[in-house]
Structure formats: structure tokens, C-alpha cells
Amino acid sequence: MILFPKFFKSLNYAFQGLGMLLKENNFRIHLLIFGFGLLFGWFFDISVTEWLFVILGNGLAIASEGFNSAIEAVVDLASPDFHPLAKKAKDIAAGSVWITAMASMICHIIIFLPKIINFVESLL
Numbered sequence: 001m002i003l004f005p006k007f008f009k010s011l012n013y014a015f016q017g018l019g020m021l022l023k024e025n026n027f028r029i030h031l032l033i034f035g036f037g038l039l040f041g042w043f044f045d046i047s048v049t050e051w052l053f054v055i056l057g058n059g060l061a062i063a064s065e066g067f068n069s070a071i072e073a074v075v076d077l078a079s080p081d082f083h084p085l086a087k088k089a090k091d092i093a094a095g096s097v098w099i100t101a102m103a104s105m106i107c108h109i110i111i112f113l114p115k116i117i118n119f120v121e122s123l124l
């Protein structure tokens with residue numbers, strides 16, 4: 001049986017989580033980068049495939065930042081004092097965010113760099 005009230009309750013909690021993430025500095029930076037991706041995509045009139053990479057690349061980086069924040073909260077709860085495993089969990093989570101951010105950045109470079117070069121050359 002599908003319970004729609006339960007689904008909407010979960011959705012409400014998810015939006016509460018998004019509200020918490022919006023207060024975080026790193027999350028805001030990812031959103032800003034996404035904003036630039038959308039702006040550049042519109043300006044250079046990129047193809048559907050290129051839009052998919054811009055949206056998926058940023059979505060992956062933004063979502064991994066969220067997972068990172070969730071892991072940090074759980075680690076702080078479980079281990080408020082210094083512990084090598086707490087350090088390991090936080091550092092690996094942060095490192096994983098960097099992997100997604102770098103992958104997204106490479107996608108953006110592949111898509112936008114040739115277009116930026118063409119645009120600059122057209123101005124000269």
C-alpha cells in the first residue's frame with residue numbers, strides 16, 4: 001500500500017534539510033558555481049547533451065556536499081572529542097566531495113573553454 005501522507009511528511013523533512021544546507025558556506029559556494037554554469041550555458045546556447053553534463057555535474061557535487069554535512073553531523077554526535085576514526089570519516093567525506101567537484105569542473109572546462117576561446121577570438 002502506498003501511503004501518500006507519509007510521503008509528504010518525508011518531503012517536508014527533506015525540505016527542512018535543504019533549509020539547513022542553505023545556511024552552510026560550502027553549500028552556498030556550490031550553488032553559486034551552479035548559477036554560473038546555468039548563466040554560461042544560457043549565454044553560449046549549449047546543446048542538450050552539454051546541459052545534461054552541467055546539471056548532472058553540479059547536482060553530483062551539490063548532493064555530495066549534502067552527504068558530507070550529514071556525515072559531519074553524525075560524527076560530531078558520535079564523537080565530540082578527538083578520535084582518529086572521526087577524523088578518517090570526516091576527511092574521507094570531504095575528499096569525496098572534492099572528487100565530485102573536480103569531475104564537475106572538468107566537465108565544465110571541456111564544455112565551456114573552447115566556447116570561451118572562440119568568443120574571445122571573435123572579439124579580437
Ligand SMILES: Nc1ncnc2c1ncn2[C@@H]1O[C@H](COP(=O)(O)OP(=O)(O)OP(=O)(O)O)[C@@H](O)[C@H]1O
Nearest residue numbers: 024072075079080081082083084086087090091094
Ligand atoms: N571529533 C574529531 N576527531 C578527530 N578529528 C576531527 C574531529 N572533528 C573534526 N576533526 C578534524 O577537523 C577537520 C575539520 O572538521 P570540522 O568539523 O570543522 O569540519 P569542516 O570541514 O571545517 O566543516 P564545517 O565548517 O562545515 O563544519 C576534519 O576534517 C577532521 O580532520
